[in-house]
Amino acid sequence: MAALALLVAACGAGGSGGAGDGKGAQVTVAALPLTDSAALYIARDRGLFEKEGLKVRIQPVQQSIQALPALSKGQVDVIASANYVTFLQAYEEGALDIRVLAEGVRVAPHMMDVLVPKDSPLKTAADLKGKKVAVNILNNIQTLTLNAILEQQGAGGPVYRQIAFPQMGPALEKGRVDAVHVVEPFDSAIQDSLQARVLVDGGASPVESLPISGYVTTARYAKQHPDTAAAFRRAIEAASKIAHQDPSAVREELPKYAKVSAAQAKSIGLPAYPAATDPGRLRRLTELMRKQGLLKKAVNPSTLLVK
Known part of the structure; x- marks a missing residue:
């Protein structure tokens, strides 16, 4: 609760700053200090957001669920490393009308x-x-x-x-x-x-390559700021492509935002960074959730993706 109070205090004054759309728009992103968030920081540090005309402010948080109320109230625009299970459950319960801007990571061995x-x-x-x-x-x-x-x-x-x-x-x-x-x-x-x-x-069969987190916003934000949402997605997907092709880029980034030394970053197990969102893989996740009782009915992931 203390972490949530700090997050709301940091983001609450004057809103998120996400008003407007397209070039020059500011996007406030709540992010966990995990390997899942690497593409966010790569995009920031390699000028990919700037290239898209965006000003991105990153607000650290310890659990993605802590940022859910702030997202609902418009105090943050996007949650990075958003745990799909939490947000799909919130969607099914009607607590939050979510949209997925970009895929975060998929399960890989020893991540x-x-x-x-x-x-x-x-x-x-x-x-x-x-x-x-x-x-x-x-x-x-x-x-x-x-x-x-x-x-x-x-x-x-x-x-x-x-x-x-x-x-x-x-x-x-x-x-x-x-x-x-x-x-x-x-x-x-x-x-x-x-x-x-x-x-x-924890990354072994049968869950290897399963999507587990993404960059999540609300349907309201995606509708009001379509150009900004599309620009953000392009920047993240470009950064994810870098992460996929050059894992050293992730290892160089981790010590900057996560509590990990440069030596530790050289050997930790990394997740898979997809360059594009795959509705079929997301459907596999929702089916597993239904099987274990975490969803009551089928969810079509394609309807939640921001084009």
Whole structure:
């Protein structure tokens, strides 16, 4: 709640500044300090937003769900690294009429892992049954993907505990949980600081290449600012193409906005950065959500994409 209050205070005075459309428009973006957000910072630092005539202001936030009220109120224009599960659920419930400007990242091997202490008695995925596992948000992309992996391996489900990524290391060290399901760059940081070991590759089959986050706005904003929305999408897709073709660009960017050293950035597991949004892959995500009860009815992702 404190983080949300800070976000609203930072963005609330005078609105987001996103009034107007096209050249010279200002876009306020709430972003998590994750590898998911790399294209946003590449676009900023390589002048891709400037090339499109945009002025982009980035507001850090620890959980994408924290920025949801600010997005609804127009205090931010876009949420980067927006966890699709959270926002698709909000859409289905009628809490927020979302639109996807651009795809963020897709699952790749070891971009997230289930970590346990080095001396943990847990040795295989099957050992997680009934154990306490930390996730950033309950009933979300981490639980969705890990449940799918465990189901394929015939393993039973754990008991999930909601703990923000920055607090997962201390929680694991103090024994508050048996394992943490954590994304980069926190993944590598916990392995380095605690000598934690990988129990489950969170990017393994059957969830590899599954879209998990994107750049999300509201239908209202997309309708009122079509030129700005299109320009923002072009800049992000150009940056994602750079990230895909040259992973070193991501590794150079990470220390600038995430709590990761240059040395750590050289070895962390990166997600996949798609140059364009694929409705078919998004449909695969919504089908998995329905299977696990996170959506009550089918959602056609194509209707949510900003052209």
